[in-house]
Amino acid sequence: MDTVWILGDQLSRSSPVLADASPDADRILMIEADDAIAGRSFHRQRLHLVLTSMRRFAESLRDEGFEVDYRRAPTFREGLADHREAFRPGRIRATEPSSWWMHGRMEDWDVELVRSDAFLCHYDEFREWAQGRRRLVMEDFYRWQRTRFGYLMDGDEPAGGKWNFDAANREPPDRDRVEWPQPMHGDLDEVDHAVIGALPPSAFGAVPDGVWATTRKGALDRLDRFISERLPTFGPGQDAMLTGQWSMLHSLISPYLNIGLLHPHEVCDAAEAAYRSGSVPIESAEGFIRQVLGWREYVWGVYWLWMPEYADRNHLDAGRPLPPLFETGETDMHCVSDVLDAVDRHAYAHHIQRLMIVANLALIAGIDPQALTDWMRRAFVDGADWVMVPNVVGMGLYADGGMMATKPYAAGGNYINRMSDYCSGCRFDPKKRVGPDACPFTTLYWDFLDRNQEKLATNHRLSRQLGGARRLSDMPLVRERALDVLEAMDRGAL
Ligand SMILES: Cc1cc2nc3c(=O)[nH]c(=O)nc-3n(C[C@H](O)[C@H](O)[C@H](O)COP(=O)(O)OP(=O)(O)OC[C@H]3O[C@@H](n4cnc5c(N)ncnc54)[C@H](O)[C@@H]3O)c2cc1C
Ligand code: SF4
Structure with a gap:
């Protein structure tokens, strides 16, 4: 046999x-x-x-x-x-x-x-697509995928007349919305309890509560629920964050896609069918299909193309060890503490929290990319080498020097204030970059640009921000405040 x-x-x-x-x-x-x-x-x-x-x-x-x-x-x-x-x-x-x-x-x-069929684009096909291209632009790959698989296509044209509805999908949160769809929960049975009872003493975080399914049926039920309840308004609210709303309108399907309980084809098929039936507008259907057919497959492709050297990249020479708040969850930064609380309770944070809170903090504080990758791989329910390495090293921390993202996703408190309600419950002020109540994100953002002027100088997409940093008359005070912020963060007192 x-x-x-x-x-x-x-x-x-x-x-x-x-x-x-x-x-x-x-x-x-x-x-x-x-x-x-x-x-x-x-x-x-x-x-x-x-x-x-x-x-x-x-x-x-x-x-x-x-x-x-x-x-x-x-x-x-x-x-x-x-x-x-x-x-x-x-x-x-x-x-x-x-x-x-x-x-x-x-x-x-x-x-x-x-040969695996777990992705729509096998890494051999990605390699062929990548051959001869100067830059591997996700948008080009995504359009190629849309065309060859026929998702959201009306003949040769993209459905809705545009390939990309990103501009409609960056809305701040709807603060007046009272009812948010709640994630599905299942009951735990004796198999769950046997596994939970035998988890190693080194395991951390809240005990499973049934939010994550462990069967294909459970995963399919959750996909159905997402398509009917969340997808119709997923697009515009994709980048928004609200205190205590750990999942917002996100699908929560990454763990199932990543362990084989769901296949990306059936996920895209379900979103396409909802759009064709008229129950989901184009900006939401496109915004979601872009994630699964575009970003997810692109990340898979670049991982196989660039490994193993890629995992060790550190373009900005960032060497700060992971500060204690990643383990304790304790910090006065309200945005960070809300995200770390969600990670502790659900082993999850949604995309914009991962990118613009956790990775952004690590980027502007100069945290070692490999240390952050390791923490995220251990802390997230959907963690896996292939998806963590490009997202942290490339997208989050710009440690690949721009192979993946065209510029660092660095932002100060003003961005977080616009896209969330976090700042109103915080002891820091997002508009201030100096002084004891200055927002650590705002201070570190300017300090990051200042510290990395040389390394980022050739990036034309950043010239406005770098010029802005050069013109700041209070830069000496920003540098001083940044040192205090980093020192406090290192000793777990921020
Ligand atoms: C720093 C950082 C670390 C990340 N780590 C992981 C990880 O360990 N595992 C993981 O699956 N995703 C990771 N992502 C990608 C993305 O944040 C998650 O896939 C998403 O938040 C999962 O939640 P969801 O299923 O509710 O996603 P939704 O927002 O509902 O999106 C739908 C699906 O699109 C796919 N997707 C969207 N963006 C990406 C992306 N950049 N890379 C890969 N897939 C994507 C996922 O499969 C996701 O389930 C990371 C992103 C960043 C910036
Ligand atoms: S003020 Fe700064 S630290 Fe506080 S919630 Fe806003 S962005 Fe986060």
Whole structure:
């Protein structure tokens, strides 16, 4: 008999490696590797999502008649060796893994890798698309994807007459809205409790409460609910933030896409169908499909194109260690404390919180990109190497020197004030850059431009801001205040 080895982020029954498998010819192998689970501290909800989903997936394959060797082992290598010893399989096949590191290891272990269909654009196709291009512009890739898959297309033309509705999708939050759709919750059963009870002592964050599904059915139900309740107004409110509204109108489907419980095709199909039925306006349908068909696939493509050197990039020579507030969640910066509270309670923050609060703070404070990547990978329910590395190193921290983003996503308190209600509940003043109540974001934003004048000088998209920083008459005071802010942040007193 042959073996089909399924990793924890490959829980798709329709993947090519399983579509070909049969209980008569194939045995299934699944491994819970201690070094991957307990070797570093992960958020409880991240570990629970993956381990519970794996166990349920194994059970569903047993129900189909497959023999499943579900084993716990110190490492993947040892689990595989023990399986070989116990069953002496003919071949061991597996879907190509999502991590560059694991790919190399599986090849070394003589595992036959089957081409993955988990993304609409395989990284080989992305490589072809990228060939000969001076810059890999996401918008160009996204249009190519739209055209070849026919999403939101009326013949050769984009639906609604435009490719991009970004301009309509940057609205500040609707502060008067009283009712916000609440995320779905499911009940926890004995499988959940068994996993939760055995989580390693190093795990952190709130105990799972049923918000994250661990079955395909649960993931599909949540997708349906998103399409009917949130997608109609998703677009315009995409960048908005409100205190205590941890999910706003976001879909919360990244964990399912990332572990194989949902496929990007069915997600885009659902959004397209809602648009065609008239229940969702074009700016929301386009804004959402852009995320899944454009950004997600682009990030996947650049990860495979640029690894492994990419993960270690540090263009701005940022070396500050992660300050204590990332572990304690304690800070007077209201925006940061609200986001870290959401991470603690749900292992989640929505895109603009990740980019414009967490990553922005790290960027302008000069925090080590690899330290932030590591923290985010451990703290988020949807964390994975392929998606974390480009989003943190490239998009968030500009550590790749502009390979991905055309300019750093650096912003001061005024941006956060415009896009949220955070500042009204904060002891700092977003308009001030000097003085004891100056907003740390505002101070550090100007200090960041000042500190990095030389490295950013060739970026024409930044010339206005760099010129502004050069003309600031109070720059000496800004520098002084920035030193105080950074010193307080380092000792956990900001
Ligand atoms: C610093 C930083 C770190 C991030 N880390 C992760 C991560 O570990 N895992 C992860 O899946 N996403 C990550 N993202 C991308 C994005 O923030 C999340 O996918 C999104 O917030 C997940 O929530 P949602 O499902 O409610 O998304 P929605 O806002 O509803 O968007 C829909 C879907 O689009 C996809 N998407 C949108 N933007 C991106 C992007 N930039 N990269 C990849 N997919 C995207 C996701 O699959 C998401 O589920 C990160 C972004 C930044 C800036
Ligand atoms: S004033 Fe500054 S620190 Fe406070 S919430 Fe606003 S942006 Fe955040």
